Amino acid sequence: MIDIMFSSLWAMLSSPQTMGLMLIAVLLGLVVGVTPGIGGRLSIALAIPFVFGMQMIPGAVFLLTMHAVNGTSGQISSIMFGVPGDGDDAATTIDGYPMAKKGEAGRALGASITASGFGGIVGAIVFAIMIPILEPVVLAFSPAEFFLLALLGITFIAFVSGGNNIFRGLIVGFYGLILATVGTDPYTGTPRYAGDYLFLWDGLSLVTAVLALFAVPEMIALGVQGGSISAVSMETARFSYRQLFEGVMEVPRHWWLALRTSIIGAVIGMIPGLGSSAAAWFCYGHAVQTSKTPERFGKGAVEGVIAPETGSNAREGGALLPTLFFGVPASSGMAVLLGAFLILGIQPGPKMLTDQLPLVWTLIWALVVGNLIAITFLLFICRWAAMLTFVNGLMLVPFIVVVVAIGAYINEGQWENLVILVGLSAIGYGLLRAGWPRAPFVIGLVLGKIAEESLHKAMELWGMAFFLRPLSLMLIGLILATIAFAVYRNLYPSKAMQNLGFVP
Amino acid sequence: MQALAKYSNSAMTLVMLAVFVVMVAIASGYPGEARFMPFVIGIPAILLCFVQLFMDARERRKGVEDGEGNSDAQSRPMDAAIAQAALPLANEEQVSPEDKQRRELVLWGYFLGFIAGILLFGFWGAIPVFLVGFLRFQAKSSWTMSLALGLGVSIALFFVFERGLKVQLHRGFVVSYVMDLMER
Numbered sequence: 001m002i003d004i005m006f007s008s009l010w011a012m013l014s015s016p017q018t019m020g021l022m023l024i025a026v027l028l029g030l031v032v033g034v035t036p037g038i039g040g041r042l043s044i045a046l047a048i049p050f051v052f053g054m055q056m057i058p059g060a061v062f063l064l065t066m067h068a069v070n071g072t073s074g075q076i077s078s079i080m081f082g083v084p085g086d087g088d089d090a091a092t093t094i095d096g097y098p099m100a101k102k103g104e105a106g107r108a109l110g111a112s113i114t115a116s117g118f119g120g121i122v123g124a125i126v127f128a129i130m131i132p133i134l135e136p137v138v139l140a141f142s143p144a145e146f147f148l149l150a151l152l153g154i155t156f157i158a159f160v161s162g163g164n165n166i167f168r169g170l171i172v173g174f175y176g177l178i179l180a181t182v183g184t185d186p187y188t189g190t191p192r193y194a195g196d197y198l199f200l201w202d203g204l205s206l207v208t209a210v211l212a213l214f215a216v217p218e219m220i221a222l223g224v225q226g227g228s229i230s231a232v233s234m235e236t237a238r239f240s241y242r243q244l245f246e247g248v249m250e251v252p253r254h255w256w257l258a259l260r261t262s263i264i265g266a267v268i269g270m271i272p273g274l275g276s277s278a279a280a281w282f283c284y285g286h287a288v289q290t291s292k293t294p295e296r297f298g299k300g301a302v303e304g305v306i307a308p309e310t311g312s313n314a315r316e317g318g319a320l321l322p323t324l325f326f327g328v329p330a331s332s333g334m335a336v337l338l339g340a341f342l343i344l345g346i347q348p349g350p351k352m353l354t355d356q357l358p359l360v361w362t363l364i365w366a367l368v369v370g371n372l373i374a375i376t377f378l379l380f381i382c383r384w385a386a387m388l389t390f391v392n393g394l395m396l397v398p399f400i401v402v403v404v405a406i407g408a409y410i411n412e413g414q415w416e417n418l419v420i421l422v423g424l425s426a427i428g429y430g431l432l433r434a435g436w437p438r439a440p441f442v443i444g445l446v447l448g449k450i451a452e453e454s455l456h457k458a459m460e461l462w463g464m465a466f467f468l469r470p471l472s473l474m475l476i477g478l479i480l481a482t483i484a485f486a487v488y489r490n491l492y493p494s495k496a497m498q499n500l501g502f503v504p
Numbered sequence: 505m506q507a508l509a510k511y512s513n514s515a516m517t518l519v520m521l522a523v524f525v526v527m528v529a530i531a532s533g534y535p536g537e538a539r540f541m542p543f544v545i546g547i548p549a550i551l552l553c554f555v556q557l558f559m560d561a562r563e564r565r566k567g568v569e570d571g572e573g574n575s576d577a578q579s580r581p582m583d584a585a586i587a588q589a590a591l592p593l594a595n596e597e598q599v600s601p602e603d604k605q606r607r608e609l610v611l612w613g614y615f616l617g618f619i620a621g622i623l624l625f626g627f628w629g630a631i632p633v634f635l636v637g638f639l640r641f642q643a644k645s646s647w648t649m650s651l652a653l654g655l656g657v658s659i660a661l662f663f664v665f666e667r668g669l670k671v672q673l674h675r676g677f678v679v680s681y682v683m684d685l686m687e688r
Contacts, residue, residue, distance in 0.1 A: 049665075050664075050669075053669060053671075165556075165559065167552050167555050167556045167559065168556060170552050171517070171520050171549060171552050171553060171556060172520075174524070174545050174546075174548065174549035174552065175520060175523065175524075175549070177545045178523075178524065178527055178542060178545045178546055178549065181541050181542050181545070185534070185537065185538035187537045187538065188534075188535045188537050188538045190534050190535055190538040192531070192534060192538060192542065193527065193530060216615065219611075220608065220611045220612065220615070223607065223611045223642070224604055224607045224608055224611065392643065394642065394643045395639070395643050395645070397611075397638065397642075397643075398614075398634060398635050398638035398639060398642075398643075399635070399657060401614075401615060401618060401634075402618075402631055402634065402635065402657075402661070405618065405619065405622060405627070406627065406661070406665065406673065409622075409627075409673060409674055410665075410671055410673070415622075415623060415674045418619050418622060418623060418674075419619075419623075421619070422615075422616065422619055425615070427519070430516055430519065431516065434515070434516040436516055451541075452541045455540075455541065455544065456537075456540075490559070
């Protein structure tokens with residue numbers, strides 16, 4: 001294990017190609033993170049065409065690094081202008097923006113960037129520590145449990161993303177699952193839903209579907225909204241490098257809080273469905289609850305900046321765990337990343353622990369090194385990176401649409417995918433307009449093949465009795481409990497909130 | 505418009521219901537093992553759609569009883585993606601629903617036109633026209649900026665994909681036809 005751990009690090013650091021790609025990924029991730037309208041999962045979907053034909057490890061390192069550092073730069077606009085660039089940055093705004101208004105923008109930025117990088121590194125360490133602990137658990141899972149895990153993943157995502165209505169999320173998740181059955185049936189060779197269209201025999205292109213459900217609707221929404229992220233003049237946010245350094249030193253000064261919130265974030269990341277927003281808000285709440293002076297929060301307390309940033313970035317390390325070992329993406333961003341990994345030839349599952357351990361360690365090191373590079377870059381360029389928030393969203397739309405079209409075509413080299421892109425984009429936009437969640441779709445589509453294969457194997461091994469295995473019963477219980485609570489929450493929203501401790 | 509918004513959730517549920525019913529119906533013609541998975545997914549999904557239709561009707565009725573007008577749109581949960589899409593733009597322009605609908609149609613027009621352009625004239629024919637056209641007429645950039653950005657990015661992409669990654673993108677049916685004619 002130790003051998004593999006360090007040989008992976010050395011192999012990564014000594015490869016100019018991998019390190020060069022990592023540098024590009026850091027820069028792109030930071031730029032994308034601060035640019036309005038482009039979220040983490042969208043950036044991965046857009047990057048897929050560029051890793052086409054790459055080898056497994058450099059391609060995976062490129063995508064993971066880009067995904068991991070994406071959130072590090074998102075807080076710049078939250079702090080400097082009070083406008084969160086993403087859902088999880090909203091928690092940082094509560095104390096970050098008041099600090100900027102008091103003339104401490106540099107201190108807030110220094111603390112948030114360092115905290116974010118620190119969280120990312122601790123998240124990777126937590127993931128590494130969990131490997132030997134989880135190994136026997138992962139290897140104990142049979143095909144029956146992998147099928148039920150796929151359903152559990154969809155249920156969790158549907159529960160979290162569907163607001164007070166889990167059924168919409170479940171329907172969208174099942175829509176993804178059923179579209180995954182398009183193509184040749186692996187057992188009988190029957191071309192399902194493909195007819196005479198040969199390009200469909202290999203199944204629906206995952207890249208095309210993801211781009212259609214997320215990228216195109218987001219771009220049309222961005223185009224309809226128009227405007228730029230910031231209405232505030234750049235001159236109003238004061239900044240100095242001395243303050244920035246003071247902010248950096250705030251993280252070692254509050255090392256115990258940073259460590260705790262990083263671990264909390266990493267653990268939240270391991271639970272499918274709980275996104276980075278949940279991690280950020282949970283950690284912010286923890287910082288307030290454990291503070292001796294909670295009245296300072298909301299008025300510019302630096303702990304209120306450190307806690308959400310460490311938590312949301314540490315989550316990425318934790319989220320890799322279910323994604324790589326169980327094939328259940330912890331979030332929609334991880335689902336897109338998992339889809340990209342599949343394209344690169346990485347097969348998630350228990351074999352990652354046995355046959356692909358060097359790759360796992362390379363990914364852990366990519367998180368650590370990527371975050372270190374990102375902190376260094378961002379501390380120097382954060383002042384200028386903030387200018388990107390002034391870009392008019394409408395100017396970005398055509399460039400992203402072009403990359404989307406190339407991405408949809410390039411994966412299989414089939415023009416028919418462009419037609420599918422249009423059809424699925426219409427459904428994606430319909431979902432967006434009607435307020436339905438789209439994240440469960442990606443999870444369903446990614447997990448469809450794994451779920452079908454696992455179900456067939458489980459049926460061959462145990463017949464219908466596979467439901468009665470103890471682990472299977474536990475997973476079924478979790479699925480039913482999640483649905484039951486969601487229905488209860490929908491029928492009696494105020495009671496459910498009170499039971500959870502949220503008293504209005 | 506209001507009626508459309510009121511029933512938009514149910515419309516989406518009906519679209520999904522139709523998709524699942526058609527897919528299950530088609531699957532019923534497959535051999536046993538091939539139709540197993542579509543049935544395992546499709547049949548519960550159809551039931552879920554009916555539950556959702558019932559809940560949509562319940563929400564509408566509750567909205568009427570509470571006298572809240574269009575409760576469907578108001579009480580609809582915003583999923584994280586929507587919130588994210590709607591979140592960042594503090595400088596968002598105030599647009600009327602009619603104007604919003606017009607913008608949606610225009611943007612869909614650009615998108616469909618671009619895809620049609622790729623199919624007919626290929627990527628390298630459609631990309632510069634789309635970029636320059638969108639930047640000039642939709643984003644209201646100057647001609648100089650539109651031409652510089654549109655053509656510059658098109659050339660950069662050409663070198664990245666055709667030369668760097670050695671990927672030949674779709675040439676377009678019209679272009680291929682004309683080139684075939686010229687070769688003869």
